[in-house]
Amino acid sequence: MEASLQNYAVEVEDLTVAYDAKPVLWDIDLKIPQGKLLAVVGPNGAGKTTLIKAMLGLIPSVSGVIRFCWGKAAIGKKHIGYVPQSGSVDWDFPATALDVVLMGCYGRLGWIRRPGKADGELARQTLKKVGMAEYAGRQISQLSGGQQQRVFLARALMQQADIYFMDEPFKGVDAQTEKAIVLLLKELKEQGKTVVVVHHDLQTVADYFDWVTLINLQVVASGPVSEIFHEENLKKAYRSTDTLLRSGMAV
Numbered sequence: 001m002e003a004s005l006q007n008y009a010v011e012v013e014d015l016t017v018a019y020d021a022k023p024v025l026w027d028i029d030l031k032i033p034q035g036k037l038l039a040v041v042g043p044n045g046a047g048k049t050t051l052i053k054a055m056l057g058l059i060p061s062v063s064g065v066i067r068f069c070w071g072k073a074a075i076g077k078k079h080i081g082y083v084p085q086s087g088s089v090d091w092d093f094p095a096t097a098l099d100v101v102l103m104g105c106y107g108r109l110g111w112i113r114r115p116g117k118a119d120g121e122l123a124r125q126t127l128k129k130v131g132m133a134e135y136a137g138r139q140i141s142q143l144s145g146g147q148q149q150r151v152f153l154a155r156a157l158m159q160q161a162d163i164y165f166m167d168e169p170f171k172g173v174d175a176q177t178e179k180a181i182v183l184l185l186k187e188l189k190e191q192g193k194t195v196v197v198v199h200h201d202l203q204t205v206a207d208y209f210d211w212v213t214l215i216n217l218q219v220v221a222s223g224p225v226s227e228i229f230h231e232e233n234l235k236k237a238y239r240s241t242d243t244l245l246r247s248g249m250a251v
Contacts, residue, residue: 008069009034009163009194010055015064017047017054024050026218028064035192037185038211039199039225043238046216048198049085052165056082070162081161083152085168086145097143097151098123098136104158126154131180146177153184164188164195171200182208205229 008031015028025047032038040048053059055066057077068075081104101123127133130150140148149169156164170178185208188195199205205212205225212229213222214237221233 007034008032009036010196011065011067011069012055013065015051015054015066016062017050017059018062023062024217025054025215028215028219030213030219030222032194032196032213033211034070034194035189036194036211037189037209038194038196038213039205039209040196040213040215041199041202041205041237042215042220046237048215049167051215052167052196052198056080056165068163075162078159079162081156081159081164083149083156083164083166083169086149086152086172092141095140096137097127097132097140097147097154100140100151101127101154101158104155123154123158126157127151129157130154130184131176146173149173150177150180153181157184162193164193166195166197168198168200170204202234 010030010032012028012030015025015030016023017025028051040051042048050059054061054064057066068077068080070079098120102119104123105119124133124136127136130153132147132150132154135143135147135151140151143151149172153166153169156166169181173181185195185197189210197209199209206229209225211223212225214220214228214233216237216239220237221228
């Protein structure tokens with residue numbers, strides 16, 4: 001196991017998840033190397049969001065083992081950042097953008113200790129990094145979808161995690177926000193972080209990511225984009241050429 005811990009940030013063995021006795025993920029085996037930008041890709045209903053939620057322990061699984069590792073040591077949840085789908089967030093929650101970003105401290109501080117002055121300054125710097133410094137005092141509900149997504153990315157950055165999970169961070173955002181997110185992902189990779197992203201745009205996989213996992217209830221293929229992201233595997237994952245044609249992929 002020690003040799004494995006040196007190479008992989010996340011290891012999933014025999015993961016099965018079912019809703020009302022109906023399997024939505026079946027016998028998932030997956031190894032995610034450290035320091036990669038990984039896209040989880042597959043058709044609607046393939047289990048992409050379910051996969052990362054099960055890995056994070058946000059939903060129960062029928063079976064399976066998930067290990068989070070860094071170097072030679074297993075790591076805990078405080079070293080893991082998570083950006084949920086924007087549609088799953090209660091945007092009416094009475095909090096400013098700065099409040100939301102400061103929530104990223106709680107994994108390190110706990111829920112009893114309050115963020116200090118240094119934490120507040122770091123939160124403002126993090127908002128600046130995602131282009132949201134001028135909105136620090138704005139209620140989260142008053143922001144656009146793209147601005148809300150940037151705030152949640154800033155919250156994840158405040159966790160100073162080693163592994164990040166992001167559930168469709170590009171969904172519904174404008175071109176400027178998408179560009180900002182891509183730059184942020186590449187910066188995290190340069191820092192040696194591992195980033196796992198549920199992604200739906202087949203045309204941008206090769207430009208944004210260096211590793212890809214194709215799933216459709218089971219893992220179809222996983223590995224470097226240059227080796228895995230090709231027509232044969234895409235047809236296996238999507239089980240038809242219709243989606244590939246609509247996305248502009250060659251078939």
